[in-house]
Amino acid sequence: MDQITKILDRLLALHPKEIDLSLGRMHRLLAALGNPENRLPPVVHVAGTNGKGSVTATMRAILEASGKRCHVYTSPHLVSFNERIRLGTDGSFVTDPVLYDALHRCEEANAGEEITFFEITTAAALLIFAEHPADILLLEVGLGGRLDATNVIDQPVVTVITPVSMDHEKFLGDDLAVIAAEKAGIIKQGVPVVSAAQPEEAFPAIVRQAARKRAALKVFGQDFVAQHDQGRMAFQDDDGLIDLPLPVLGGGHQFANAGLAIAALKAAGLLPDETTITEGLKSVNWPGRLQPVMHGYLLDLCPEGAEVWIDGGHNPGAGVSVAQFMGEQEERSPRPLYLVAGMLTTKDPVGYFLPFHGLVRHVGTVPISTTTTARSPEDLADLARCAGLEATPFPSLDAALADVAACAEKDGEPPRILICGSLYLAGEALARNGTAPD
Known part of the structure; x- marks a missing residue:
């Protein structure tokens, strides 16, 4: 058994519950680590039930095509835990030595206190991101939003909510309105929020939270759209139409995911020119999805x-x-x-x-x-x-x-x-x- 596997197994045993939504333990550990969440590059925070990974991968491809260095945090992994942490330093997954060092420091700082596996590994990711240079951090929520371990970022540059559907009912609630309210918990005061088209039951919770936080809300199908048009993808919003290549990821739903990614980058002031967007869209890669x-x-x-x-x-x-x-x-x-x-x-x-x-x-x-x-x-x-x-x-x-x-x-x-x-x-x-x- 290698060092990474051993320490991950130890961290998995620190809390009796697999999932326990709360931010208290996370704030305690981050404080013991010197609050790395306050030393991150600008953050794009992504919540939702389906499509988080595809939207994040699309944003990453576009940003990297424009020369930006992107840290990326996603979960779960497919084969290796290292897949969860991609460093903008060179675009690769975190190496074993860097990952082990961060996990070991988090284990020591936690001092045996109860904490969930996702919380302590998220703290390790934030520590790594704070200590390696990048231009942007694409941060994907693990579960829910309001009490998710990633929701310790006070001022992201934009928040994104992908389609909400039934999932994790045991932890988030058993109807779409309640689940959507949890997802909308990532919306921050005055920070623009971009949402996918949502089921009728889910949409009001997102609108209410955006209004409460005075966050400018853009919604797919109302404020922007991306659709198939004569063998191409057309993205259109109030500023006009952008002619783009078809999504390389499989499935008709990827038009909406690509549109959401483009709209989010635009809301954050990070969207490059049309030629660069085109280049980025051609290089999107998200394994294990069709x-x-x-x-x-x-x-x-x-x-x-x-x-x-x-x-x-x-x-x-x-x-x-x-x-x-x-x-x-x-x-x-x-x-x-x-x-x-x-x-x-x-x-x-x-x-x-x-x-x-x-x-x-x-x-x-x-x-x-x-x-x-x-x-x-x-x-x-x-x-x-x-x-x-x-x-x-x-x-x-x-x-x-x-x-x-x-x-x-x-x-x-x-x-x-x-x-x-x-x-x-x-x-x-x-x-x-x-x-x-x-």
């Missing part, structure tokens, strides 16, 4: 001509977006669709699977070995059947893919395979394939 598998071990397990995708979306909103994308693929190139799915006990499998009804040939459910909160394949198969899908449990990802291969050989059709349902499973699949994020 990611095609072009080579590697998993593809070798599949029948010749198979099309394989990996996606970590795990809630009903993600299910809608991913199913819509798969439906578009079916229209372009018909072939039988097989899901290989794994999910956590904290998620809503029926809500995730329902949008795939009528689209999927079969669901193979598999275990997830990198978390203790995964549903059993048998339980997940039962829930997939509740959503009207045919499902069979398998002991492993390899076994599920072998079954798809056997079905495809019998049918004589190359399959389309989607490995889905959890970022943990997406990470395991990428690691198994030998294509972990670089």
Whole structure:
């Protein structure tokens, strides 16, 4: 076991609860560390249920195309914890020595006090960001917003709220209005806020908080829009239209994500010229989200001509977006669709699977070995059947893919395979394939 794994395991044991939303422990630890949150580069703070990572990746690509050095904080990771912390110094994930040093200093400063894993690792990230030069920090909320460990930033340059949907109900509430109010907790006094189009139940909470904080609010579909237009993407707001290339990330929802990223940078005064935006959009990379598998071990397990995708979306909103994308693929190139799915006990499998009804040939459910909160394949198969899908449990990802291969050989059709349902499973699949994020 390496040093990073050992210290992460120790930090995981410091609090009896996996998630406990509060800012008191975070403020205590940051004070003991000399308040690194006050020594950060300008911060773009991003909350929401779906699309946070894609919006953040798009902003990063545009900013880096303009010559800006971007620190980036995202969670969870797919394969290596280091993926959560990207340094603007050279654009790479944090190295093991730098990460270990920060984690060790946080462990010492915490002095054995109770603290959640996300809080102490977020403190380590802020310490690293404060001690390495960059022009901007793109800071993604972990869970919720109001009491999230990242919400210790008093004056970001802009706050961003991506689409809100049902997720983490145990911690955030069981209706969209309450969840949206938690997300809107990142809105700060006088700081512009940019929001995705929201469900009717969610939108009022965001409007109220923006008004309370006197924060200028821009909303997708009202103040700006990004849409497909004759093989290009058109971004339009009150200042006019920008003609841009199509998003490189898969799915129609990526138009809205790209538009949200552009509008956020504009609200923060960070948007470069049209040529630079174009250059940035062409280089967006966000692994594990409708990611095609072009080579590697998993593809070798599949029948010749198979099309394989990996996606970590795990809630009903993600299910809608991913199913819509798969439906578009079916229209372009018909072939039988097989899901290989794994999910956590904290998620809503029926809500995730329902949008795939009528689209999927079969669901193979598999275990997830990198978390203790995964549903059993048998339980997940039962829930997939509740959503009207045919499902069979398998002991492993390899076994599920072998079954798809056997079905495809019998049918004589190359399959389309989607490995889905959890970022943990997406990470395991990428690691198994030998294509972990670089």
